[in-house]
Every structure is written in structure tokens, then in C-alpha cells.
Amino acid sequence: MSTTTLAQGTRATGPAGPRTTPVSRMTALATAELTLLGRNRSTLVMVLVMPIVLTFSSWSAARGMDLDKIGLSIGTMVIPTSVAYVLIFGVYTTLVSTYVTRREELVLKRLRTGEPGDLEILAGTSVAALATALVQCVALIVAGVLVLDVRMPSNVLFVVVGIVFGVALAALLATATAAFTKSVESSQLTVAPVMLVSMFGSGLIFPLEALPDTATRICELLPLSPVVELMRGGWSGNLTWSGGLGAMAVAAAWIVLSAYTVKKRFRWEPRR
Incomplete structure (x- = not known):
């Protein structure tokens, strides 16, 4: 499918042609x-x-950790980690590349000359990655529960809220990162800071509870940390309501900051 086809698929057929709805336009884009x-x-x-x-790598590493000391099990360690990996690779890195590619191929510019609004274009472009990621999250959670024999979450609300915040945050961070990415080739470099910081500082490879207090407090402020904290704490039952609300506040702050960056800095034409 050419980029021209992608752009024309959501445009009006002419002044006398049938009008489309936001849902139909986003569906066509998706x-x-x-x-x-x-x-x-x-x-x-x-x-x-x-x-x-x-x-699988995280599962192998978790088997060698003494998780009982911090109130975790292999399951409560691995399942939130697997969801976080989906957010990083399935949503964040994928959408950065997608937005930059569509911008460099002038698809976004063409779409803006038609009926879709800016929000429709960005949201419609992200639907495929988000839907795929949600299916993966459900599949990995179910597989993890069956394989690792994990009990149901102690607080399902925290787990669900963590996933919802995670998907929204990953998508908005990707859009904000795309605003500062000059080309498809350079996207491999611009995604690296968020990807590496999240993997090593948000409790994916090792739990934050194993770090010194000062390091833990700093790492808890990273973008993906509250998402992992909500899922892991909701599953294990170690997260209090005050701690959960604090994690939600941090995640909401990153979402607002990312949305503001997108509004002010997102580019619809190739960077020169």
C-alpha cells in the first residue's frame, strides 16, 4: 500500500461527495x-x-533472585515486566518510527489537507500499534498466570489502571519523541534514552525495592516506573491506596507533560 493510498483513504471525495465521520476516518487510518x-x-x-x-530472560533472572524478602514472587515480578516490554517495544518504539516515517513521506501533511483533524490523524495512526499491544498484554498475562501458577491480583483496579496509564503514556511519549526525531534512521537513537532508562530504572530487570532508598525514590519518578508499580503492587498486594494514588499522580504528570510537548512541538512536515 503506497503512502498516497494511505493519505487518500481518509479524504473527502469532493464538495458534493459524502461526508465521513471521525470514527470512519480513524477506522480507515487504523x-x-x-x-x-x-x-x-x-x-x-x-x-x-x-x-x-x-x-523469558526476565523469568530466568527472577529465578535467581531472593524475591520473598520484598514480598514478591516470580509471577508478580515477571508478569508486569512482560507488559512493560510490550509498552516499550510494541507501542513506544513502533510509534516513534511510524510517526516519523509518515511525516517524512508527507502522509501527515496530505492528511491535514483533508477532513481529519490533528487528533484524529495521530490517534488513527496509533490504533494498530495500541490494539496489537493490548492483545499481547492480555495474552502474556494469561500465559503467565497459567505457566507461573500466579493467583489473581489482590487489587485488580491497580492492575487495570496501570495498563491503561501505560498504554496512554507510551503512545504520548512516542509522539513527543517523534517531534524531536529528524529521520527514520535517527529514531533508533532518540528512543534509546527512554528505552534504556525504563529497562534499568523502572524495575523491569530488578525490583526497585532492592535498591537503596534514595535511588528508589529517584527511579520512582521515571516515566514507566508508576505503571510497573501499579501493576506489580496491585498483583502482590504490597501497594497501599496512598502509594497507588501517588503512582497515578506521577503517571498523570508524565502524560500531561508529553501531551503538552506534542501540542507545542510536533512537526507535520519533514525536518530540514
């Missing part, structure tokens, strides 16, 4: 993006394979 995603093998590997590979 369908086109899902088709393009299925044709891009490298992206499919990043989206589908990397989270699974890293989940």
Missing part, C-alpha cells in the same frame, strides 16, 4: 496502518518477538 504493520517484517519482530524473548 486499517491502513494495520496492513502496513503486517507487511513490515522488522517491525513485526520488534512488536511480537522482542517482548516474548525478554520475558
